Amino acid sequence: MKTVPTMMAAVVIAGSALLAQAAHAQMPMQMQGLKRTDILKSDFSVPGREVLQVRVDFEEGSESPKHAHPGEEIAFVLEGTLEYRIDGRPPVTLKVGDAVFIPAGAMHVAKNVGTGNAAELATYLVQKGKPLASFAK
Numbered sequence: 001m002k003t004v005p006t007m008m009a010a011v012v013i014a015g016s017a018l019l020a021q022a023a024h025a026q027m028p029m030q031m032q033g034l035k036r037t038d039i040l041k042s043d044f045s046v047p048g049r050e051v052l053q054v055r056v057d058f059e060e061g062s063e064s065p066k067h068a069h070p071g072e073e074i075a076f077v078l079e080g081t082l083e084y085r086i087d088g089r090p091p092v093t094l095k096v097g098d099a100v101f102i103p104a105g106a107m108h109v110a111k112n113v114g115t116g117n118a119a120e121l122a123t124y125l126v127q128k129g130k131p132l133a134s135f136a137k
Contacts (some may be wrong), residue, residue, distance in 0.1 A: 032110075033062025039121075043128070050128045056110075058082065058118040063111035068134035071126030073102040075110065080118025085109045107136055 040053040049071065056064075058080070075084065076099040084100050085091045086108040093113060102108055104126075110123060112118040124132065 010029055031065060033059035034064060044125060046125075049125060049130050052124045052126065052132065054122045054124070056120050056122055058110070058112035058120075060112055060116055060118075062112075064109055066107050066109050066135040068105050068107045068136075069102070069124055069133055070130040071104050071128055074123045075102065076121045077102050078119040078121055078124070080112055080116060081114030082118050082120060083111045083113045085111075 035057040037055040038053070039055060044051045055078070077094045077096055079096060081093060081095050083091055083093045086102055086106050090109055094100060110120065126132065
C-alpha cells in the first residue's frame with residue numbers, strides 16, 4: 001500500500017516542477033542577470049502616491065526588459081556604466097554619480113554597457129496600489 005502515497009508524492013513533486021517552469025517561462029528572459037533589493041516603501045505627502053527606493057544590480061551585459069512605471073522614476077548610478085533608452089529620447093550613458101529622470105508611463109530599458117557589475121538606486125514616486133512595472137509585449 002506504500003505505492004499510492006509514493007505515487008501521490010511523485011505527482012505533487014512533478015506538478016510543482018511544472019508550475020515553477022511555467023512561472024520562469026513567463027518572466028522576460030532579460031530579467032536574468034538582474035537583482036532587485038527593496039530598500040524603502042512609504043506613503044508620500046501627495047494623497048494616493050507612495051515612494052519606493054530599490055537597488056538594482058546588473059551583471060555585465062544584462063539589461064532590464066522594456067517597461068514603464070505608474071509614476072516618475074529617478075535612477076542614480078551607484079556602480080559601473082548604464083545606458084538608458086527612454087522612448088522618445090536619444091539613449092544616454094551614465095557613470096557613477098550620474099542620474100536620469102524617467103517620466104511617468106515612459107517605456108524604457110536600462111543596460112549594463114560597462115565591464116563588470118553595475119548598480120542603480122531607483123527612486124519611484126508612484127500611484128499607490130498599482131504594480132510597480134508594466135512590461136512591453
